[in-house]
Amino acid sequence: MISFIVIGHRAATTGDFKLDDIAGGAGRLDVLVRCVNSAFFLSHDIRREVVLHLCLSGGQDAPKTVRFSGGDIRYLNPDERSTASLIRNALLKKAPAEGEVRSSPGVYVSRMSFEDVVSQLSGRRFVYLREDGTDCREYDFPEDPVFVLGDDRDLTEEEESLLSATDPDRISIGPLSLHADHCIIVVHNEMDRRRA
Amino acid sequence: MISFIVIGHRAATTGDFKLDDIAGGAGRLDVLVRCVNSAFFLSHDIRREVVLHLCLSGGQDAPKTVRFSGGDIRYLNPDERSTASLIRNALLKKAPAEGEVRSSPGVYVSRMSFEDVVSQLSGRRFVYLREDGTDCREYDFPEDPVFVLGDDRDLTEEEESLLSATDPDRISIGPLSLHADHCIIVVHNEMDRRRA
Numbered sequence: 001m002i003s004f005i006v007i008g009h010r011a012a013t014t015g016d017f018k019l020d021d022i023a024g025g026a027g028r029l030d031v032l033v034r035c036v037n038s039a040f041f042l043s044h045d046i047r048r049e050v051v052l053h054l055c056l057s058g059g060q061d062a063p064k065t066v067r068f069s070g071g072d073i074r075y076l077n078p079d080e081r082s083t084a085s086l087i088r089n090a091l092l093k094k095a096p097a098e099g100e101v102r103s104s105p106g107v108y109v110s111r112m113s114f115e116d117v118v119s120q121l122s123g124r125r126f127v128y129l130r131e132d133g134t135d136c137r138e139y140d141f142p143e144d145p146v147f148v149l150g151d152d153r154d155l156t157e158e159e160e161s162l163l164s165a166t167d168p169d170r171i172s173i174g175p176l177s178l179h180a181d182h183c184i185i186v187v188h189n190e191m192d193r194r195r196a
Numbered sequence: 197m198i199s200f201i202v203i204g205h206r207a208a209t210t211g212d213f214k215l216d217d218i219a220g221g222a223g224r225l226d227v228l229v230r231c232v233n234s235a236f237f238l239s240h241d242i243r244r245e246v247v248l249h250l251c252l253s254g255g256q257d258a259p260k261t262v263r264f265s266g267g268d269i270r271y272l273n274p275d276e277r278s279t280a281s282l283i284r285n286a287l288l289k290k291a292p293a294e295g296e297v298r299s300s301p302g303v304y305v306s307r308m309s310f311e312d313v314v315s316q317l318s319g320r321r322f323v324y325l326r327e328d329g330t331d332c333r334e335y336d337f338p339e340d341p342v343f344v345l346g347d348d349r350d351l352t353e354e355e356e357s358l359l360s361a362t363d364p365d366r367i368s369i370g371p372l373s374l375h376a377d378h379c380i381i382v383v384h385n386e387m388d389r390r391r392a
Contacts, residue, residue, distance in 0.1 A: 079219075079226040128362075133368035173385065174388050176239075178237075178239055182234070185378045193370055
């Protein structure tokens with residue numbers, strides 16, 4: 001399994017935003033939906049082995065996590081608007097105090113924070129995408145990596161500290177700093193080549 | 197200069213589509229706007245050396261080409277909707293019979309077809325992204341490459357034939373077939389590494 005955690009530092013946690021305004025009113029949800037696209041789409045297929053956690057830290061009802069699971073995902077299209085709609089539907093669902101609830105096939109919502117998700121996945125190897133990390137081409141990918149990325153903002157000191165406690169590997173994807181969704185593409189390409 | 201040509205086989209050529217429906221009524225314009233994002237965006241910058249030609253072949257007023265020029269682009273944001281809006285503004289502009297007209301800084305529209313664009317760029321090296329091409333990691337990139345990609349559909353026989361007449365290099369980006377915008381990311385990453 002390949003997991004990604006993307007932190008939406010001010011991303012909406014209630015479903016009352018407009019699909020016309022995901023880059024504004026929804027707290028840069030556009031960045032997160034592009035990460036969904038990058039994490040799952042092949043040309044004519046879905047990456048079934050991928051799980052993506054969007055940790056939403058903004059808005060009125062933070063924290064929440066929307067989890068996309070490639071194994072059972074349905075109704076996923078590559079365009080931003082339709083993915084934002086899946087997330088909105090998840091946020092319109094009443095998230096339980098404990099555990100998660102399914103809003104559509106392969107899409108789940110919970111009240112988990114970034115800290116909760118890290119804790120839940122502890123035992124697996126965390127991989128922090130950092131400009132000063134080891135080049136991904138030189139990196140020995142673990143069996144079931146958990147990649148961690150910020151949205152358009154770096155991790156906060158608190159998030160860094162939480163993640164550091166897991167002793168994560170640190171990898172970079174190349175000489176230039178890229179958007180989170182573009183980093184996911186490069187990482188996938190490198191792992192695809194190792195498996196080929 | 198790094199040029200990309202992306203063919204929108206049924207993409208709108210008039211500006212009367214809805215920004216809410218770019219994946220539907222606008223003829224999979226969503227694929228093309230994601231290519232704009234991939235071609236130009238760095239984390240905190242724009243790739244100034246890039247020029248992207250979207251050859252639009254669908255709708256009532258085909259063919260048209262919308263050209264994005266990194267050197268003078270403004271008002272470009274990473275989300276799909278705002279880029280679709282730049283393209284719609286270009287298509288609402290009266291395209292001249294000859295030459296191109298600017299619709300906003302760095303965005304130009306013309307009545308050029310794919311054939312016209314290929315002809316205009318002849319003299320430069322064309323690079324055709326194909327699953328059966330040379331691995332891009334083994335490829336000796338030319339100085340001013342012109343990369344050619346289809347949208348969500350392969351090139352038609354006629355387009356293939358036009359392109360073949362330029363004797364293009366053929367490169368692949370990895371073992372799996374990816375969306376056009378994802379291919380652009382991988383190609384950029386490889387070129388970034390060569391220049392670093």
